Amino acid sequence: xxxxxxxxxxxxxxxxxxxxxxxxxxxxxxxxxxxxxxxxxxxxxxxxxxxxxxxxxxxxxxxxxxxxxxxxxxxxxxxxxxxxxxxxxxxxxxxxxxxxxxxxxxxxxxxxxxxxxxxxxxxxxxxxxxxxxxxxxxxxxxxxxxxxxxxxxxxxxxxxxxxxxxxxxxxxxxxxxxxxxxxxxxxxxxxxxxxxxxxxxxxxxxxxxxxxxxxxxxxxxxxxxxxxxxxxxxxxxxxxxxxxxxxxxxxxxxxxxxxx
Numbered sequence: 001x002x003x004x005x006x007x008x009x010x011x012x013x014x015x016x017x018x019x020x021x022x023x024x025x026x027x028x029x030x031x032x033x034x035x036x037x038x039x040x041x042x043x044x045x046x047x048x049x050x051x052x053x054x055x056x057x058x059x060x061x062x063x064x065x066x067x068x069x070x071x072x073x074x075x076x077x078x079x080x081x082x083x084x085x086x087x088x089x090x091x092x093x094x095x096x097x098x099x100x101x102x103x104x105x106x107x108x109x110x111x112x113x114x115x116x117x118x119x120x121x122x123x124x125x126x127x128x129x130x131x132x133x134x135x136x137x138x139x140x141x142x143x144x145x146x147x148x149x150x151x152x153x154x155x156x157x158x159x160x161x162x163x164x165x166x167x168x169x170x171x172x173x174x175x176x177x178x179x180x181x182x183x184x185x186x187x188x189x190x191x192x193x194x195x196x197x198x199x200x201x202x203x204x205x206x207x208x209x210x211x212x213x214x215x216x217x218x219x220x221x222x223x224x225x226x227x228x229x230x231x232x233x234x235x236x237x238x239x240x241x242x243x244x245x246x247x248x249x250x251x252x253x254x255x256x257x258x259x260x
Contacts, residue, residue: 001070004055005029006047007078008040016252017107018044019084020071022091025124025185026162026173028054034241035086035248043252046083048074050094052174054165062174062181064189068097081105084252088112088237089208090185096220099198100191108197108255109221110248113206113234115213116220119186123207126152128182131162131175140169161235190220198224199251201244203232225251 006029010016019039021032029047036045049056050067059066071094075083082105087095092114099106130152134145142163149159165172178185198221202209217224227247232240 001051001057001059001066001073003051003057003070003074004049005074006045008036008045008047010044011041014042016042017082017084018046018080019086020046020048020075020080022048022050022071022085022087022094023053024089024091025178026053026127026165027088027091028165028172030054030164031161032086032088032091032237035237035245038245039248043084046074046078046080050091052177054172058174058177060177060180062177063184064093064097067094068101071098072101075102075105082107084108084110084255086110086112086248087114089114089234093185093188096194097191099194099196099221103194106194106196108199108251110199110201110251112201112244113203113208113236115200115209115217116188116190117213117216118188119208121207122182122186124182127158127162128175128179130159131171134166135171135175138169142166157235161238190216193220193222195223196221197251197255199247200224200226201236201247202226202228203234203236203239204228204230205232206234206236208234227251 023031029049036047051070052058052062084107085095092111096116130149133148229236229240229243237244
């Protein structure tokens with residue numbers, strides 16, 4: 001599948017590896033722009049619309065094997081022999097699947113608020129209910145959609161995030177495919193351990209990446225280290241962009257010293 005993407009060259013030519021950024025569920029490549037723009041000083045950045053999101057094609061298969069395969073094909077198309085992966089939430093699981101798929105081509109990985117586990121809680125059922133309500137009503141204005149969504153979603157920030165993908169009365173993401181694949185999206189299939197350098201960034205207030213998942217992380221990513229962003233929820237990079245960037249820069253600077 002040919003994914004929509006945005007490729008920006010590094011501002012300084014200092015031979016640091018490119019960075020590929022993978023957004024979360026219901027998102028698009030713009031969601032990680034707050035990280036991509038500062039990283040462009042030293043790294044070529046590749047922002048990607050994953051399948052069934054943004055301007056990328058839709059397909060009935062929204063599983064991690066399919067999504068990671070799309071990204072692997074794009075890296076081949078761009079002749080990107082190695083890269084650093086940064087993935088938030090669902091994008092973090094795509095990154096983790098890619099580390100198993102591409103092995104040595106992944107120089108390092110940053111996973112933002114996601115664990116390599118099968119979650120038992122369905123955190124998005126209210127979101128799906130709100131999105132379906134908007135689709136059924138046939139409204140075209142964001143203000144009308146927001147009013148309908150408030151019946152199911154209390155957090156105004158979540159509503160505004162979702163509305164970024166509401167264009168001319170249509171959701172840019174493939175709502176039906178995401179609903180049908182939701183068990184797979186919250187699930188996980190372990191693969192062989194990946195020994196590359198990995199940073200897990202957790203939002204202090206988020207339930208997605210707590211200490212109970214430490215054993216699963218160490219088993220699959222034995223070189224993993226962790227950083228907690230105080231006062232942040234699941235959308236760590238949006239809520240605390242400066243703190244998130246500091247953690248990423250420290251991690252990447254450490255990589256440069258080790259390889260330099």
